[in-house]
Amino acid sequence: MARTPRETEEPARLPFEVLRDFGNRVADAYGLVFTLPADLQAIYTKFGIDLAAGNGDGTWRLPIPARFVIDRAGIIRAVDADPDYTRRPEPARTIEVLRAL
Amino acid sequence: MALAEILDRLREAAKGRIPPEARAVMERSVEELRASGIMQRVARVGQTAPDFTLPNAAGARVSLIELRARGPVVLSFYRGRW
Numbered sequence A: 001m002a003r004t005p006r007e008t009e010e011p012a013r014l015p016f017e018v019l020r021d022f023g024n025r026v027a028d029a030y031g032l033v034f035t036l037p038a039d040l041q042a043i044y045t046k047f048g049i050d051l052a053a054g055n056g057d058g059t060w061r062l063p064i065p066a067r068f069v070i071d072r073a074g075i076i077r078a079v080d081a082d083p084d085y086t087r088r089p090e091p092a093r094t095i096e097v098l099r100a101l
Numbered sequence B: 001m002a003l004a005e006i007l008d009r010l011r012e013a014a015k016g017r018i019p020p021e022a023r024a025v026m027e028r029s030v031e032e033l034r035a036s037g038i039m040q041r042v043a044r045v046g047q048t049a050p051d052f053t054l055p056n057a058a059g060a061r062v063s064l065i066e067l068r069a070r071g072p073v074v075l076s077f078y079r080g081r082w
Helices: A005-009 A022-029 A038-046 A051-055 A091-100 B003-017 B020-035 B064-069
Strands: A033-035 A061-063 A066-070 A076-081 B053-055 B061-063 B073-077
Touching (some): A022 A033, A038 B020, A066 A091
Antiparallel strands (some): A033 A061, A066 A076, B053 B061
16 A cells, blocks of 8 residues: 555556555554654654655554455454554465355 | 564564664554554454455556455555555
């Protein structure tokens, strides 16, 4: 859901959809969005990262990384989310959930 | 190798590259975010997944309803690479 040139070139080669969630609206509907605190914004700015510009909406909002498995009826069957962005859902666990559906 | 193991290595390697003061702010912000109760707001197992229609890279609009008509959907939210 970020929009670097490199990323917009990739999806054509991927066997799944990569969607753009401008304004983090869908992430908000799933309860994932937070605003980076001011001291962290200052550090990112020092690193040359302008999230407000990257987001394109002037905000320093991000979703916590999360993965949902949704069945054909639209019911959420698995949720993996962690406020620590350095931890991501284990793919093997998601595949197990899918096999059981 | 499990993804968690790869990420553990990346996390260790990053420690050497990020100044300690910056790292302290980054680590504290994760703990504050956890303490904010954000996990209580995250959509839960058993709930109906909020519907959406979003553009893909080619500009075509893709909806959850049409995706799940083809089978179970794995929906991942990730932060950008900067």
